[in-house]
Amino acid sequence: MLDLQAQDSTLARLIHRKNSLPENTVIADLTSKAAEINNQRVEADTAVSDLTREQKKADGEVEQVRARRVRDEERMNSGQISNAKDLSNMQHEIVALNRRIATLEDEELEVMEALEEAQSKLTAVTAELAEINTALEEATAARDAKVRAIDEEARGVLAEREMIAQKVPDELTVLYDKIRKQSGGMGAAALRARRCEGCRLEINGADLRELVALPDDEVLRCPECSRILVRTLESGV
Ligand SMILES: [Zn+2]
Numbered sequence: 269m270l271d272l273q274a275q276d277s278t279l280a281r282l283i284h285r286k287n288s289l290p291e292n293t294v295i296a297d298l299t300s301k302a303a304e305i306n307n308q309r310v311e312a313d314t315a316v317s318d319l320t321r322e323q324k325k326a327d328g329e330v331e332q333v334r335a336r337r338v339r340d341e342e343r344m345n346s347g348q349i350s351n352a353k354d355l356s357n358m359q360h361e362i363v364a365l366n367r368r369i370a371t372l373e374d375e376e377l378e379v380m381e382a383l384e385e386a387q388s389k390l391t392a393v394t395a396e397l398a399e400i401n402t403a404l405e406e407a408t409a410a411r412d413a414k415v416r417a418i419d420e421e422a423r424g425v426l427a428e429r430e431m432i433a434q435k436v437p438d439e440l441t442v443l444y445d446k447i448r449k450q451s452g453g454m455g456a457a458a459l460r461a462r463r464c465e466g467c468r469l470e471i472n473g474a475d476l477r478e479l480v481a482l483p484d485d486e487v488l489r490c491p492e493c494s495r496i497l498v499r500t501l502e503s504g505v
Pocket residue numbers: 464465466467468469490491492493494495
């Protein structure tokens with residue numbers, strides 16, 4: 269009975285160890301970090317596409333105004349315009365077009381600078397995300413290896429437990445399992461120096477006399493915690 273309890277306690281310890289592996293915390297932290305960085309990556313990616321579109325638009329606008337200027341200059345240089353007023357108007361228009369081109373080129377430059385910035389941000393965030401994902405993969409692999417080792421050990425303990433359980437009468441196993449579930453994992457405890465090792469309480473004289481009087485094949489129960497009490501050589505009676 270105590271051997272069975274020892275195996276069950278070992279199993280409980282293994283399950284606890286499996287659930288409290290430090291890698292689990294690391295994995296949870298890295299997972300939320302990865303989600304956060306991925307949001308940043310999506311934002312940067314959107315900024316790059318928006319600015320790329322804006323840059324194309326700015327390019328197109330500059331090209332359009334430049335083409336208009338070329339047309340005007342060609343007409344002026346062709347000598348087709350002889351009227352002085354028309355010529356003067358045309359000159360004014362070219363001056364205005366030059367100003368417009370300068371403004372558009374400034375805007376274009378600003379968009380290009382913003383685009384470069386967005387691209388380097390995207391590159392940095394993508395690299396950071398890759399780093400986190402690598403760390404996450406490593407932590408997951410380390411965790412999985414530990415879980416496999418614990419599961420392996422647990423299988424061994426479980427096999428041993430089966431062998432021990434076979435030697436215990438079914439009725440007693442059922443009782444033991446029931447108490448174990450109710451009593452935080454301990455269904456059987458040794459009676460040592462008049463003390464139940466389950467609840468650690470000393471059993472009073474009257475109860476002890478009653479317990480001792482029971483036949484050897486009778487299952488003893490702790491009067492305090494109801495656990496199965498296992499007689500030992502040092503029971504103290
Ligand atoms: Zn007890």
